[in-house]
Amino acid sequence: MCPAIIRVVRRGAPGTVAAHRSGGRCSKRKMVMRLLVLQAARIDSRRSGGEAITQSVLLKIDLSRGTAELPGWATAYSAQELNALLDAYRSIDENRLWENLSYFLERVVPAAVSSGVRMALHPDDPPADMLRKTARLVNQPSKYQRVIDLAPSKANALEFCLGSLQEMREGDVLESIRHYGQQGKIAYVHFRNVRGKVPLYQEVFVDEGDLDMLAAIRALREVGYDGVIIPDHTPEMSCNAPWHAGMAFALGYMKAALQMSERGI
Numbered sequence: 001m002c003p004a005i006i007r008v009v010r011r012g013a014p015g016t017v018a019a020h021r022s023g024g025r026c027s028k029r030k031m032v033m034r035l036l037v038l039q040a041a042r043i044d045s046r047r048s049g050g051e052a053i054t055q056s057v058l059l060k061i062d063l064s065r066g067t068a069e070l071p072g073w074a075t076a077y078s079a080q081e082l083n084a085l086l087d088a089y090r091s092i093d094e095n096r097l098w099e100n101l102s103y104f105l106e107r108v109v110p111a112a113v114s115s116g117v118r119m120a121l122h123p124d125d126p127p128a129d130m131l132r133k134t135a136r137l138v139n140q141p142s143k144y145q146r147v148i149d150l151a152p153s154k155a156n157a158l159e160f161c162l163g164s165l166q167e168m169r170e171g172d173v174l175e176s177i178r179h180y181g182q183q184g185k186i187a188y189v190h191f192r193n194v195r196g197k198v199p200l201y202q203e204v205f206v207d208e209g210d211l212d213m214l215a216a217i218r219a220l221r222e223v224g225y226d227g228v229i230i231p232d233h234t235p236e237m238s239c240n241a242p243w244h245a246g247m248a249f250a251l252g253y254m255k256a257a258l259q260m261s262e263r264g265i
């Protein structure tokens with residue numbers, strides 16, 4: 001078992017791990033050169049428009065044609081299906097949505113407990129007040145507490161998405177780590193960074209967003225967090241493996257951040 005308090009899970013495609021491991025065999029000089037190449041790829045990715053989705057890109061997506069053009073959307077709906085879903089959902093206001101969640105948790109949490117399952121709720125992404133005229137659930141850090149209080153149980157926990165929390169207009173991510181971490185409610189962590197707040201924000205590489213990711217790691221360690229941290233969305237790089245390279249960059253940063261916090265840097 002890894003002695004580190006916080007472990008990085010090397011999930012994802014094998015290429016991610018291979019790219020990560022190959023760095024360890026480089027000489028120092030070669031490593032510096034690799035970093036320079038990486039930097040160049042990132043700059044190039046900006047120029048070519050290959051980075052994460054921006055508000056202006058999103059606004060150009062025409063949902064009257066369905067969801068096929070939506071990035072990161074595993075299920076595709078036709079225009080007709082999408083409109084039917086939005087119409088059905090539109091009558092559910094925020095209160096009704098919370099009532100539905102309460103109904104769900106009351107029934108599912110006991111089953112999770114008896115099965116040894118720990119559930120973790122991801123906040124709204126994007127955490128807007130409303131999205132396409134429909135209500136949202138956890139769009140402020142304080143609403144995580146409401147989820148916890150609806151069904152107090154170890155099985156009812158949080159998927160702590162640093163990026164989504166940073167996008168929220170209210171609250172502070174580091175304070176939220178302390179607040180929910182001290183309650184032992186953080187089940188696992190999505191490690192990503194953004195610039196800006198809803199509705200105008202941009203997903204960026206982990207080291208160039210508004211959130212101090214090193215401070216986030218330190219705060220997690222301080223509250224005794226012993227779960228996993230996984231990379232979340234990351235901008236792609238312009239190379240032969242755009243997604244894998246972006247993920248490898250995030251993983252490398254995370255490993256370095258963990259080493260720094262272990263050494264008290």
Ligand SMILES: [Mn+2]
Pocket residue numbers: 122125161162163164190232
């Ligand atoms: Mn996330």
